Amino acid sequence: MTSSRKYQSSDKVRNEEPVFEGLEKKDHDKRIIILLILAPLWTLIFTIIPVVVKVKGIGADIYRFVEPIVSLPLNYFILASSEVFDNNSNSKPFVLGLSERGFLNVWFMVAAAFYAQGAGMHSTAILAKHWLQNLITEKPDIVTSYPEVNDMLYYFQTTLEHVVGHYMYAFGSALISWSHLFAYRRQVHKVIESKSRLAFWILGGVIYSLILGGVAIEFPKGTIVGLVYVLILGIPLGIYLFKTGDLLSKGKRLVLQSYLIGYIIGFFIIVIWVIAIGGFHDRKSAGILAN
Incomplete structure (x- = not known):
């Protein structure tokens, strides 16, 4: 069996290249272990530091936006390192005409969408919250003149950041982990x-x-x-x-x-x-x- 599998159709021959190069290497378990460390470590760093280290300024808030840019590819590499993504894996229809590989790709894309949207909403809400908090600190009379400011602060801090953003973020993360469990269930x-x-x-x-x-x-x-x-x-x-x-x-x-x-x-x-x-x-x- 060569590194690319040929599929014969009535009109042409299609070469399917590996989705994730290097699966044929003898020791790709080592890569999986490294990814199992790096993916959660990256997320942990970007979630713990803002809590325990209070850094003022917009840079501290924008810092949070970087997390999904790296964590999502790392998590996809874990998925793509499974045997399902091997060139020799079964490519027969699995769900709705999709192969298992295709199904997992769609699964991960949906999970990544929830994850990225939740992370973005969470981080944006924090930006708005901190701006309002600074405004109230610098001009405390504004709350008396415009009591709606407190309602705005509650909306950004509680509704968007703590509830919607947090749980959308977490749901996307859960979907990603479930895709890993499903992909490796027989491996x-x-x-x-x-x-x-x-x-x-x-x-x-x-x-x-x-x-x-x-x-x-x-x-x-x-x-x-x-x-x-x-x-x-x-x-x-x-x-x-x-x-x-x-x-x-x-x-x-x-x-x-x-x-x-x-x-x-x-x-x-x-x-x-x-x-x-x-x-x-x-x-x-x-x-x-x-x-």
Whole structure:
């Protein structure tokens, strides 16, 4: 079998090139592990820094817009590294005449649209919120003269940023992760023998758990939604891996196990937060780093 498969039709021969070059390499598991670290790490950096480091100025707000520009390609590379995107994969119609590869591409595009729109709405709302907050700080009398300013601030801060933007952002991220789980559902990898590689692989799951925990703590009602999410996804995934005999293997289900690590640790992060705070409160309602 050559690197490109030829399909004979009644009128012409079409060469189909690999969607993601390099899948034929012996050690593309290493690339997947690197991507499983980089993708969540990039998102984590762009979500944690604005919370814990208060930098004033428009640059601090525009900084947030960069996140999806890099995180979306990284997540697509994870998807495209699956065997489904291999040239030798089955290209028969899967859904609505699309091959499984085509179906996953459409799935990812829809997920990316939600993710990018949510990220953009969230970041734009923050820009407007900070501008209004600065205006109120510099001219406090404006609230007395124009009480609608407080309504505008509430709209940008609560409705657009905390509710619509946050949850659209999170929904897109969830769709992306589900596309990974679906693409790798049957893929079996070599057992990880190297201790350093094993540590890096586990690290990817740990970083993902920090995103899950951080999102749950950050979003309104996020602790409840987060707990439900990790349980609904984590329990069936754990059962599936147990039935395949790969639950405790060293990376035989490289991507699926990485996500499971994230769900398990994310669950404990949320539970510890709820116990420490004394209820299902988000960060701002708990009065931690609230602004």
